[in-house]
Amino acid sequence: MDIAEVLKLADELLFTHTGEHLDHLQETILKGTLQGQKYAKIASENHLSEGHVRDTASELWQALSDVLGEDVNKLNARNILEKIIISNSGSIGYLVNGNKVSICSKQKRSPKSSPQSKPTANKPYLDIDNAPEITAFYGRTDELNTLKTWLIQDCTRIITLTGIIGIGKTTLAIKLIEQIQTQFEYIVYRSLRYCPTIDSFLTDILPTFISPIIPNTLDRQVDVLLKFLRKHRCLIIIDDLQMLFQPGQFAGQYKPEFEGYALLFKQIAELSHASSLLLISSEQPEDAICHPARCAIATRNKYTRCLKLTGLGEFAKQILKDKELSDEQMWDTLIEKYQGHPLWLEITATMIEELFAGKVAEFLAYPALVLSNSLESQLSRLWIRLTESEKQVMNYLATQEDAVTLSHILQEISHPPTDLLKAIQSLKRRFFLEDMPNTIAASHGENHRSSLLKINPILKHYLLSLPSLPT
Secondary structure (H helix, E strand, C coil), X not given: CCHHHHHHHHHHHHHHHHCCCCCHHXXXXXXXXXXXXXHHHHHHHCCCCHHHHHHHHHHHHHHHHHHHCCCCCCCCHHHHHHHHHHHCCCCCEEEEECCEEEEECCCCCCHHHCCCCCCCXXXXXXXXXXXXXXXXXXXXXXXXXXXXXXXXXXXXXXXEEECCCCCCHHXXXXXXXXXXXXXXXXXXXXXCCCCCCHHHHHHHHXXXXXXXXXXXXXXXXXHHHHHHHHHCCEEEEEECHHHHECCCCCCCCECXXXXXXXXXXXXXXXXXXXXXXXXXXXXCCCCHHHCCXXXXXXXXXXXXXXXXXXXXXXXXXXXXXXXXXXXXXXXXXXXHHXXXXXXXXXXXXXXXXXXXXXXXXXXXXXXXXXXXXXXXXXXXXXXXXXXXXXHXXXXXXXXXXXXXXXXXXXXXXXXXXXXXHHHHHHHHHCCCEEEECCHHHHHCCCCCCCCEEEECHHHHHHHHHXXXXXX
16 A cells, blocks of 8 residues: 555545644654664654654544544554545545545545645755855864764754854854754744844744734743744754844843743753754843853763864865965964954955055065954944953953962952953953963973953954054
8 A cells, every 4th residue: 555645645644634634753753663663763753752653643642533424543553544445435525524534526625735835854944045055165074974963863952052243153054054954854044133122022923824814822832832842853953142232231131021931941852852953143142041061061961062163274275265365375374363363364365455455465564464344344333232340351451461369359459350251251252352271380390270251353453443442
């Protein structure tokens, strides 16, 4: 008996009884059952827990039992459905009256029953029209593999993808979609660039998953979303999370009107499901769900993880090659000066093209870093988000030749130590400060665990290039 025909019958029966078609997991379970697979194998192949598969299968058998008026289970499902097909051979559809299955020539079907609109294992539903287009992609193989492992093998519920603005977070996420889309039923991309309220966000995203008629209260909207995430394997990418945070406050603190997002993320992290949420932010969120400490303990908590992006390293040379810059022997120096940061290098390479005829050596002949107007404007926007205590720390570090210890900063800056500690922690969450190994203490055989702190070189040059250090 053709498995596709059996699946079609089960779908018709379920739609008649519930108004809903077989979802992807139900279809996968039924197909596996028809092929004689055990629940454990079905779960393993779809990266789900066996318990979740058993529960979903039990609901499916019960629904079919209710339609047909007889007990349907894993052992007899194939025989029962095949008998119905044989007895109605030659018919076009199936009509259920009471508990009897009869022949009908024109069965009413909902628009969703079209195979083209229904997500399958090889063709998920993609709602990514608003995602930016990738024009170039360099390196990031290790980062892609890490994200794929967390999403596909570990079913991590929330991943926070962080790094300073322009480092390539969104580009990496879009590339990731290309490589893993067959592992999910639904993939959705949304940007928070225009700061939608949690109500607006849910009202916008829910029609992707359910009918246009959505609940009119926030609690019900959240319930519907969470139920869908349990029932279907979804990947929701939320970009520009930093737009929800308060400027002039320590990093990662939600504005009061956006605290509903933090509550939603908490529920998604704590709920048992196989869906995933990928948060993209240039500031590390302060809440416990996306806490930076989870970057270090990712192996101990597979449900919430953090990946910090840094420079491209050797792969940054492709940017300079695409710009057709000369003096290839000087490329490493240029990349090091701009820390392999793709956007900063792209901006600088354009300036070298326009002002130095593409000659890297002539550009590097200037003793100091050269920042374009575009780059200075970007750094200025970052600066105005800082607190006064953060600005004091940055101004002090900009005047230091070498990295300094935390205790040195506390001694030299006239400010309450508690506030300075918070400021330093916040600057690290903005990726403005770098931890450096304390090689001096190590060379003297000291057990010195405190690291050295160093300001981002580009930010340092930006501050020093101004007429006076800004406040």
